[in-house]
Amino acid sequence: MGKVYLTGAGPGDIELLTVKALRVVKEADVIIYDRLANPDILKEAKDGCEFVYVGKEDSHHTLPQEEINEVIYQSALKYENVVRLKGGDPFVFGRGGEEGIYLKQRDIKFEFIPGITSAIAVPEYAGIPVTHRGVTVSFRVVTGHESSGKDHSQIPWENYKSDDTIVFLMGLHRLKTIAKKLISIGKPKEFPIAVISRGTRPDEKTVVGTLEDIYEKAKDLPTPALIVVGEVVKLREQLNWFEK
Numbered sequence: 001m002g003k004v005y006l007t008g009a010g011p012g013d014i015e016l017l018t019v020k021a022l023r024v025v026k027e028a029d030v031i032i033y034d035r036l037a038n039p040d041i042l043k044e045a046k047d048g049c050e051f052v053y054v055g056k057e058d059s060h061h062t063l064p065q066e067e068i069n070e071v072i073y074q075s076a077l078k079y080e081n082v083v084r085l086k087g088g089d090p091f092v093f094g095r096g097g098e099e100g101i102y103l104k105q106r107d108i109k110f111e112f113i114p115g116i117t118s119a120i121a122v123p124e125y126a127g128i129p130v131t132h133r134g135v136t137v138s139f140r141v142v143t144g145h146e147s148s149g150k151d152h153s154q155i156p157w158e159n160y161k162s163d164d165t166i167v168f169l170m171g172l173h174r175l176k177t178i179a180k181k182l183i184s185i186g187k188p189k190e191f192p193i194a195v196i197s198r199g200t201r202p203d204e205k206t207v208v209g210t211l212e213d214i215y216e217k218a219k220d221l222p223t224p225a226l227i228v229v230g231e232v233v234k235l236r237e238q239l240n241w242f243e244k
Contacts, residue, residue: 002080008089008115009037013200029079036087069102076108089115119167122199122226126206127240136164144171165230172225176215192233197221
């Protein structure tokens with residue numbers, strides 16, 4: 001019976017992979033990876049390592065989460081070193097906690113390896129700090145994708161009236177709804193917002209606008225994409241470094 005390493009792959013740029021994550025990738029007997037993990041990471045695996053793709057995309061999941069949990073478990077019964085490679089960090093909307101609980105209930109040893117979360121790294125590559133002295137002292141990270149089948153939104157929109165910076169992950173398909181919701185709770189229509197597509201990757205693209213016009217400006221951007229709302233967006237004019 002093996003051990004599972006629930007491993008964060010970072011936001012996309014392979015050089016943002018941690019030293020520890022790289023070590024377990026090189027030692028892995030099998031790597032179970034998702035859509036947001038940079039596929040170049042797999043090139044670091046040893047000869048004979050098995051690769052299992054379990055990526056998820058809007059309206060198209062290779063496997064539902066319950067079956068992914070079972071794939072990880074069965075791999076641990078077969079292999080000594082199992083790496084579950086997840087984009088970003090396993091605990092930031094990565095279902096890492098669910099996978100860990102599933103393994104715990106079946107007496108499988110596991111370890112979490114944190115990854116650099118896109119919630120901070122992607123805005124940083126776009127020149128948008130999530131906090132900045134004199135501008136904002138806090139930030140909130142919100143899922144832009146809620147589970148289907150729920151009667152109402154679990155997002156407490158009313159709480160966001162006074163938030164300094166809000167980062168929405170996986171929310172491009174709900175961009176219009178997000179902008180309308182924020183306006184409806186009192187955010188000005190001209191409030192700054194940015195959408196960052198394929199952040200930290202060579203083809204990163206950022207679109208800046210207001211809550212009123214951002215949908216038309218950014219609706220055709222490719223996924224994955226991240227949304228940043230707040231006065232910090234204006235700092236991009238001075239801090240944009242990567243896309244230049």
